[in-house]
Amino acid sequence: MSTQSKPGMLEQMGQAIKSSQIWRSIFRHGYPDTPLNQSLIMMGNVFLHLHPVKVSRQAMRVTYTWCLGGISFFLFLVLTITGVFLMFYYIPADATAYSNIQALQSAVAFGEIVRNMHRWAAHLMVISVSLHMIRVFYHGAYKPPREFNWVVGVTLFLLTLLLSFTGYLLPWDQIGVLAIQVGSNMANYAPVVGDAVHRVLIGGIDQYPTQNTLIRFYTLHVLFLPLIAAVLMAVHFWRIRKDGGAAGPPPPSRLEAAEPEPQPRELVTSR
Ligand code: HEM
Numbered sequence: 093m094s095t096q097s098k099p100g101m102l103e104q105m106g107q108a109i110k111s112s113q114i115w116r117s118i119f120r121h122g123y124p125d126t127p128l129n130q131s132l133i134m135m136g137n138v139f140l141h142l143h144p145v146k147v148s149r150q151a152m153r154v155t156y157t158w159c160l161g162g163i164s165f166f167l168f169l170v171l172t173i174t175g176v177f178l179m180f181y182y183i184p185a186d187a188t189a190y191s192n193i194q195a196l197q198s199a200v201a202f203g204e205i206v207r208n209m210h211r212w213a214a215h216l217m218v219i220s221v222s223l224h225m226i227r228v229f230y231h232g233a234y235k236p237p238r239e240f241n242w243v244v245g246v247t248l249f250l251l252t253l254l255l256s257f258t259g260y261l262l263p264w265d266q267i268g269v270l271a272i273q274v275g276s277n278m279a280n281y282a283p284v285v286g287d288a289v290h291r292v293l294i295g296g297i298d299q300y301p302t303q304n305t306l307i308r309f310y311t312l313h314v315l316f317l318p319l320i321a322a323v324l325m326a327v328h329f330w331r332i333r334k335d336g337g338a339a340g341p342p343p344p345s346r347l348e349a350a351e352p353e354p355q356p357r358e359l360v361t362s363r
Contacts (some may be wrong), residue, residue: 144333148340156231157338160224163250165325167217171255174210175314182262184310186303189264214256221252233339241331244324251321258313261301272309273300 099107109115124130131145141142150156181196181203183189196203225245234242261272276293280286291297295304332338 100209110337135325142329142333147337151338151340156340158223158227160220160227164217164220164224167213167220167251168321168325171210171217172208172318174213175318177206179314184262184306186264186306189262189306193263195264214259217252218256221249231339231341234337238335238339239306241328241335244328244331248321248324248328251324254315255313255321258309258317261306261309263311264306269301272305276301276305345361 120136121129121132124133129150134140134143134145178196181200182192193207196207198204228242228245257272257275260268262268272293276290277299279289280287293305293308294301295308296302298304
């Protein structure tokens with residue numbers, strides 16, 4: 093008598109699904125039981141392939157990166173969505189901008205919460221990007237092969253600050269107008285290019301913000317800067333993958349070896 097039991101109904105159904113053409117057209121590779129199969133699965137899946145095939149186990153820990161880059165990206169998405177909603181009501185005209193914002197807060201459904209979400213997310217993004225930069229520096233992840241991504245990161249940091257700066261003028265309230273007046277006058281003190289930068293920011297020869305400044309800051313804030321930031325973020329993420337994911341600490345074997353020169357902190361070989 094055979095000791096092998098017949099497959100149950102559920103098992104049979106599972107096998108039928110897995111051998112169907114639909115299943116096999118989506119999942120090309122079997123169970124990830126070998127390193128080759130694991131690599132093929134990573135590369136054949138649109139979501140998994142955003143990560144490198146091999147990553148350092150320690151660099152995957154939440155307490156290593158604190159997900160600060162991910163939080164910054166999440167806040168950027170919140171800012172984009174809430175910003176688009178604000179654009180439905182806000183008109184960048186010096187005569188109406190202030191009352192637009194007041195009406196948005198008091199008369200538009202969910203206007204106050206959307207505006208506050210936009211403002212808070214902006215403050216938080218400055219904090220999270222700064223902390224992310226400090227974390228990367230602390231772990232020495234700016235060293236080769238990640239030096240290019242560090243430069244992309246510095247540009248993203250400056251763009252984050254510029255987005256905050258340009259957004260501050262838009263409510264056209266006293267604190268915003270005066271802050272931009274002070275900020276753009278500071279540009280005057282830069283050697284050689286100071287006067288030109290001031291003119292570009294203010295949009296003329298005036299010493300204080302005018303309608304020209306408002307439309308300029310508005311265009312920079314809603315279109316120009318976010319577009320550059322989005323493209324640079326795509327480059328940043330692509331580059332993280334190409335550099336082998338987040339840089340982990342060196343393996344113990346390397347720490348033990350008394351090297352006269354510090355070695356690259358690289359565990360990952362896949363590109
Ligand atoms: C809009 C701003 C930014 C976003 C959305 C962003 C996003 C990310 C994400 C998701 C990661 C993966 C690991 C992690 O979460 O820590 C990362 C890694 C990295 N980021 Fe950023 N980042 C931004 C700004 C910056 C800045 C300001 C710098 C430095 C000046 C920087 C330099 C790097 C480097 C070098 C890595 C690789 C880190 C490693 O290998 O450990 N990024 N970034």
